Amino acid sequence: MLAMLAPGHVSVIPLPRAYRTALHLTTCAGRLGELTRFFAWLGDQRVSGLEQLDTRLCEAYLAHRR
Known part of the structure; x- marks a missing residue:
């Protein structure tokens, strides 16, 4: 979130x-939500664990959100 809100911050610059x-705070809040x-x-x-993620799960989530 810090990188999206303040890309010029000293902690973010080396990333x-x-x-x-x-980005606007509202946009960041939406992405976090x-x-x-x-x-x-x-x-x-x-x-x-995230290592279990695959295309099937991602597509199922997108279908769920529709």
Whole structure:
């Protein structure tokens, strides 16, 4: 979130994949909310680690969100 809100911050500048355009707080909150919903859904699917993610799960989540 810090990298999206303040890409010029001293803690963010050295990060190789940091987002370089500052985003509005509302946008960051929306992205964080979606990530929270995704992880909650993964827990409901009994996924215990990100290494278990595959295309099938991602497509199922997208279908769920539609």
